[in-house]
Amino acid sequence: MTVHHPQLTSSEIACFWTSYLNDSMSQCVLGYFLATIEDEDIRPIIQFAYNLSSTNIEKMTRLFQEEAIALPIGFTESDVNLNAPRLYTDPFMLSYIAHMAKVGMLAYGGFVSMSARKDVKKYFMEGLQKTSDLFDKSTDVLLSKGLFIRSPYIPYPTKTDYVDSKKYLSGYSLFSKQRPLNAVEISHLYMNGLTNQIGSKLSLSFAQTSPNKNIQKWMLRGRDISQKHLKIFADALNNNNVQAPVSADVSITDSTIPPFSDKLMMFHMALLSAAGTGNYATSAAASQRTDLVLNYERLSLEVAIYAKDGADIMIKNEWMEQPPTTSDKDKLAKKKEK
Structure with missing residues (x-):
């Protein structure tokens, strides 16, 4: 061979x-x-x-x-x-x-x-x-160590069935109560809640240690976005009598001396933002209640705008490394003509 x-x-x-x-x-x-x-x-x-x-x-x-x-x-x-x-x-x-x-x-x-x-x-x-x-x-x-945060429990299903009404997909109704969350929707709400807990703590630690005022402001904005999203996911669970994830002792100290460069901290938050956007897209595709889908879509836009502002800071400070790219054929042709 x-x-x-x-x-x-x-x-x-x-x-x-x-x-x-x-x-x-x-x-x-x-x-x-x-x-x-x-x-x-x-x-x-x-x-x-x-x-x-x-x-x-x-x-x-x-x-x-x-x-x-x-x-x-x-x-x-x-x-x-x-x-x-x-x-x-x-x-x-x-x-x-x-x-x-x-x-x-x-x-x-x-x-x-x-x-x-x-x-x-x-x-x-x-x-x-x-x-x-x-x-x-x-x-x-x-x-x-008793630190693992398990996803919520639900009763074991005792029978199988098909969806028999378009109302199953509706998240809003003036005349009827929202249907209960299904296991798939609960799992994604839980997962996104956990990721925002980590993101909130990490962005706060970066704001606490960065000497750059603009980066401090951007990091605190990330903390606020994470906490806002966490509350939205927790409310969706609590409103369905499902326990929202409760954080274990995952905290930061009072140190203000930076262990990492601003370049690394900005890149790290960009990585988490990209991962979060991907999680939201997956969650929106997996969810069948329209209110959940709309939430994921609008929250994804908020993360995208936040990430764009972070990218602007990185470019201004020459911290954003350019990925490998193909050559500009038009530019090569014009250069040859000269």
Whole structure:
């Protein structure tokens, strides 16, 4: 059997470029976690995650070199201060890793589906497996410490049935009560509530430590948006007599000394905003009550506007790294004519 080794496709380049930025950021964050963690039950989880990011960076660096592709700038030791005082509590670090592992599993699943070359698919499939292992390990420790926030319970279904009325899809009615939430809708409301809890705490910690007034203002705006969205999701659950997720002790300290560069903090919030928009789109598609769908759509727009304003700050400060792009054929043609 002939083994072909074609050059990377645009999709594969995009996947590696995105992975490199994400892993280099994670290496900085996790390195700081390792320097400040106190709970020895949690330390192995952070070390596992740190080793995973470091190994990924080494592998991707070799691949970029072999393919003669410019290595992304990403994030380095200059973007983290390992001597900064403790900013996050141990439960927050553990919850953060479990959350980012979920984001990573979704990303790797997409990378696998966009890859064609055998070695590329193997790399991303291994990444998916190891990130799944990280999620499994982190949730096991969360469970053992009573910190894992379970989704709400509902009665077991005792029979199956079909939807027999268009009213099932309606979220608003002047003449009838809204139907109860189904299990799919509850699961998405719960998940989005948890992600906004993490986002709220993280943006507050970044506002608390950034020396830049504009970034402080933008981060606090992100905190407010997360809390607003969290209340909307919690109200939707509570109005249906379903318990909204209650945060465990996932808090930050009073330190105002920045452990991370403004560039890294802005990139991190951009990453969370993108993940949140994707979650809302998935939730809207999965939900069957129109009021929920409309909520997800309008909240997605709010996140998109927030992310755009953040991108403007990054561009102004020359922090936004440009993705690999195709050449401008019109520009090349005009240059040749001259």
